[in-house]
Amino acid sequence: MNEAQHPLRKPLWQRINKLFLFLVVIPTLVSSLYFGLIASDVYVSQSKFVIYNPQTPSPSTGLGGLLQGVGLGNNSSYAANAVHDYLLSRDALQDLANKLHYRDMVSRHAIDPFNRFGGWVWFDTTFEQLYRYYTRMVGDDVDATTNISTLTVDAYTASDAQRVNQELLTLAQKLVNQMNARANQDSVHFYRLQVRAAEGKVQKAAEALAKYRNKSKVFSPAPQANLQEQLVSNLQDQQLAAQIQLGQLEINAPKNPRIPLIKKGIADLRQQIANQSARVTGNHESLASKSVEYERFDLAQSFAQRELAAAISSLEQARIQAQKQQLFIETIVQPNLPDEALAPKRFRNVLATLMVGLLLWGVFSVIFAGIREHHDR
Numbered sequence: 001m002n003e004a005q006h007p008l009r010k011p012l013w014q015r016i017n018k019l020f021l022f023l024v025v026i027p028t029l030v031s032s033l034y035f036g037l038i039a040s041d042v043y044v045s046q047s048k049f050v051i052y053n054p055q056t057p058s059p060s061t062g063l064g065g066l067l068q069g070v071g072l073g074n075n076s077s078y079a080a081n082a083v084h085d086y087l088l089s090r091d092a093l094q095d096l097a098n099k100l101h102y103r104d105m106v107s108r109h110a111i112d113p114f115n116r117f118g119g120w121v122w123f124d125t126t127f128e129q130l131y132r133y134y135t136r137m138v139g140d141d142v143d144a145t146t147n148i149s150t151l152t153v154d155a156y157t158a159s160d161a162q163r164v165n166q167e168l169l170t171l172a173q174k175l176v177n178q179m180n181a182r183a184n185q186d187s188v189h190f191y192r193l194q195v196r197a198a199e200g201k202v203q204k205a206a207e208a209l210a211k212y213r214n215k216s217k218v219f220s221p222a223p224q225a226n227l228q229e230q231l232v233s234n235l236q237d238q239q240l241a242a243q244i245q246l247g248q249l250e251i252n253a254p255k256n257p258r259i260p261l262i263k264k265g266i267a268d269l270r271q272q273i274a275n276q277s278a279r280v281t282g283n284h285e286s287l288a289s290k291s292v293e294y295e296r297f298d299l300a301q302s303f304a305q306r307e308l309a310a311a312i313s314s315l316e317q318a319r320i321q322a323q324k325q326q327l328f329i330e331t332i333v334q335p336n337l338p339d340e341a342l343a344p345k346r347f348r349n350v351l352a353t354l355m356v357g358l359l360l361w362g363v364f365s366v367i368f369a370g371i372r373e374h375h376d377r
Contacts, residue, residue, distance in 0.1 A: 019364055024357035031353035040112045041341030045161035047151045047169060048333035051079045051176060055324045079179060079327050080142050080149060083172045087140045087151065090131050095171055100163060103130055106137070111156050138168070148332065158338045165335035176329045187322040191315040198308035205301035 053076050086092055096102040106117040107125075117133050118125045139152045151168060155161035245262060 019368070020361050023361040023364065024354065027357050028350065028354045031350045034114075035344055035346040035349050038112050038114070039344050039346070040110070040115050040156050042115075042154050042156060042343035043158045043161045043338040043340075044342045045153045045155070045158075045165040045335050045338055046333065047165050047331065047335040048148055049151070049169065049172065049329055049331045050146070050148045051083060051327055051329050052076050052147070053325065053327055076147055076327065079176060080147050082179065083175055083329075084140045084142050084149060086175050087168055087172060088135060088138065090127070092168065092171055093127075093131055093134045096134075096164065096167060097130075100167055102134070102164070105155070105160055105164075106130075106133065108156070115156070138164070151335075153335075154343070162335050162337045169331060169335065173329050176327055180326050183325060184319075184322040187325075188315060188318045191311065191318045194311040195308070195315050198304065198311040201304040202301070202308050205304040208300070 093102065103117065103125075108116065113119055117130060137154045141150045141152075142148075143150070151165060153161050153165040153168070155164060243266060
C-alpha cells in the first residue's frame with residue numbers, strides 16, 4: 001500500500017463520511033447558525049377574559065361550578081364564539097392595521113428574514129398574505145366548560161405583544177357593546193313603534209274632542225246636565241211654593257192685590273222650567289242630544305289613552321327583559337408584558353436537528369450497507 005492509498009494520508013474531506021456530513025454535520029451547523037445568530041426572539045403576551053350574563057344562575061358548590069355559572073348560558077356561549085371568530089377575522093386585523101400599524105410592526109428589518117412579513121424579497125405583501133401571517137401570530141382558545149377565553153399574541157418585542165393583546169381586548173369589548181346595543185334595539189324597537197302610534201292616536205282623539213267642544217259650545221254634557229237638572233228642580237220648588245201661597249190667598253183673601261203678581265210669577269217660573277228643561281232634553285241643541293256625539297269622542301280618547309298606557313307598559317317590560325339579557329366582558333388576566341422571549345427554543349431546536357440528522361444518517365447507512373452487500377454478492 002503506497003502513501004496515496006493509506007487512509008491516514010487521505011485529505012480530511014475524503015476521510016469524513018459524506019453521508020454523515022450532509023445529513024448531520026451541515027444541517028446542525030446551519031441550525032446552530034440560524035438559531036444562534038439569526039433567528040429573532042418571539043415574545044408571548046397572554047390574557048384571559050370571560051363573557052357572562054349576570055342573570056344566569058350559578059351552581060352553589062365548587063369553583064368550577066361558579067365559573068360555569070358565570071360563563072355559561074346560550075347568550076354567553078354565543079357571544080364567546082362570536083368574539084373568538086371576530087378576533088381571528090380580517091376585520092380585527094384591519095382594525096389593528098389602522099390603529100397600531102400592524103403591517104409595519106411585523107415587517108421591521110430587525111426581524112429575521114425568515115420570520116418577518118414579506119420575507120426576503122417583499123414580493124407577496126397582500127392583505128390576504130398578511131391575514132395568514134396574523135392567524136399564525138394570534139390565537140384565542142375558548143374553554144367549553146367555563147367559557148373562559150385565553151388570548152395569546154406573539155410578537156418580536158415585548159411591548160408589541162402587550163399592545164396588540166390590549167387592543168384586541170378593547171375590540172372584543174367594543175363588539176360585546178355592539179351586540180348589546182343591537183339586541184336592545186331589536187327587542188324594544190317594535191314596542192317603541194307601538195308607543196309612537198298610540199301617542200298619535202291620543203293626540204288625534206284629543207284634537208277631535210277639542211274641536212267638537214268648540215263647535216258645540218259644551219265642555220262636558222254630563223256635569224252640565226246635572227247643573228241644569230238642579231236648576232230646574234230649584235225652579236220647580238219655587239213654583240210649588242208660589243202655588244201654595246196662591247191657593248192660601250185665594251181662600252183667605254180672594255181680593256188680595258198680590259194674587260195677580262203671584263200668578264204672573266208662577267207663569268214666569270213655568271216658562272223658565274220649560275226653557276231650562278229644553279236645554280237638557282227636547283231638541284237637537286239639548287245637552288242630551290250633544291252627549292251622544294260627545295261620548296263617542298270621549299270614548300275614543302279614553303280608548304287611545306288605555307292603548308298608550310298598555311304600549312308604554314309593554315315597552316318598559318321589553319327594556320327590562322333586554323337589560324336582563326345584557327352581556328358583560330370581564331378581563332380575568334390582564335395582558336402581561338413578557339420579560340423574556342419564549343421562542344425560539346434555540347438549544348432544543350439545534351439538538352432536535354442533530355437528533356433527526358443522526359437518525360436519518362443511521363437509517364440511510366443501513367440501507368446503503370445492505371445495497372453494497374447485495375452488489376458484492
